[in-house]
Amino acid sequence: MQIKGNTFIVTGGGSGLGLSAARELLRLEANVVVIDLKDDGKSFFKGQEKNVLFVQANVTSEEEISKAIQQAIDKFGGNIRGVVNCGGIFSVGKIVDQSGKPLDLESFKFTINVNLVGTFNVCRLVAAQMVKQKPLEEGERGVIINISSIAYEDGQAGLISYSASKGGVASMTLPMTRDLSRFGIRAVTIAPGFFDTPLSSAAATDEKVTQKLINQIEYPGRFGKPDGEFNKLVIHLIENTYMNGEIIRIDAGTKLGKL
Numbered sequence: 001m002q003i004k005g006n007t008f009i010v011t012g013g014g015s016g017l018g019l020s021a022a023r024e025l026l027r028l029e030a031n032v033v034v035i036d037l038k039d040d041g042k043s044f045f046k047g048q049e050k051n052v053l054f055v056q057a058n059v060t061s062e063e064e065i066s067k068a069i070q071q072a073i074d075k076f077g078g079n080i081r082g083v084v085n086c087g088g089i090f091s092v093g094k095i096v097d098q099s100g101k102p103l104d105l106e107s108f109k110f111t112i113n114v115n116l117v118g119t120f121n122v123c124r125l126v127a128a129q130m131v132k133q134k135p136l137e138e139g140e141r142g143v144i145i146n147i148s149s150i151a152y153e154d155g156q157a158g159l160i161s162y163s164a165s166k167g168g169v170a171s172m173t174l175p176m177t178r179d180l181s182r183f184g185i186r187a188v189t190i191a192p193g194f195f196d197t198p199l200s201s202a203a204a205t206d207e208k209v210t211q212k213l214i215n216q217i218e219y220p221g222r223f224g225k226p227d228g229e230f231n232k233l234v235i236h237l238i239e240n241t242y243m244n245g246e247i248i249r250i251d252a253g254t255k256l257g258k259l
């Protein structure tokens with residue numbers, strides 16, 4: 001899929017990985033629809049209003065995401081050629097805590113709702129739009145990129161809700177690919193390791209924890225860079241039509257062990 005001149009949606013585009021992907025798409029002359037729950041990130045796109053539409057919306061809302069898609073079509077005309085689903089949250093909590101109390105069911109449901117249901121909601125609504133669009137070269141209509149986490153495979157203690165949500169995102173990859181293949185729509189999932197964003201800063205609470213996390217990384221022994229490492233992969237996955245139905249870890253060889 002060509003980037004220049006095409007329209008892409010980036011959820012969670014107001015911060016971290018989504019912000020980086022959105023900026024890179026803009027640099028490559030795409031039109032970008034940034035969707036985020038918060039409007040803090042809007043200022044990053046100041047002066048670029050011609051090619052950016054910032055929509056404050058919740059990925060879990062059918063109404064808000066449908067409206068955002070319509071706004072995108074109205075502003076940029078016609079087609080949405082890709083979506084990068086970075087909107088998500090991190091959560092920690094053991095199934096039973098030290099005092100014997102079970103994890104609050106609402107907190108589990110909340111994580112599943114934002115990370116899994118929200119990702120699915122955006123995918124289904126964007127895919128329904130893509131299906132209506134005229135195909136390009138080789139019948140390609142669009143590309144969907146979802147963000148899981150290496151915790152979908154190597155979930156550590158305390159990550160039960162987060163890992164379950166990211167496992168769901170990863171497991172959707174193949175059936176989504178198979179459902180959408182006939183329309184020329186690809187689906188791929190990125191499973192990042194530790195990347196330097198506000199989310200990972202919240203997880204790495206102090207120096208000691210940060211060092212513990214870094215010790216699990218092979219080479220290079222540092223957090224990944226959203227700019228130039230994460231966004232390079234996003235761009236590759238958009239541009240390379242032969243990438244489909246895959247879950248790709250980008251983690252410098254990290255395998256999360258027992259904490």
Ligand SMILES: NC(=O)c1ccc[n+]([C@@H]2O[C@H](COP(=O)([O-])OP(=O)(O)OC[C@H]3O[C@@H](n4cnc5c(N)ncnc54)[C@H](O)[C@@H]3O)[C@@H](O)[C@H]2O)c1
Nearest residue numbers: 012015016017037058059087088149192194195197199200
């Ligand atoms: N940073 C990492 O190390 C890392 C590693 C693995 C996976 N991930 C995943 O990558 C994605 C992006 O993470 P990040 O590090 O950029 O985090 P971040 O907190 O910097 O950005 C996430 C963005 O998503 C938005 N968001 C949250 N809930 C939303 C909702 N309901 N609707 C719309 N937007 C919502 C937030 O407002 C925020 O701007 C997340 O799904 C995260 O789980 C991150």
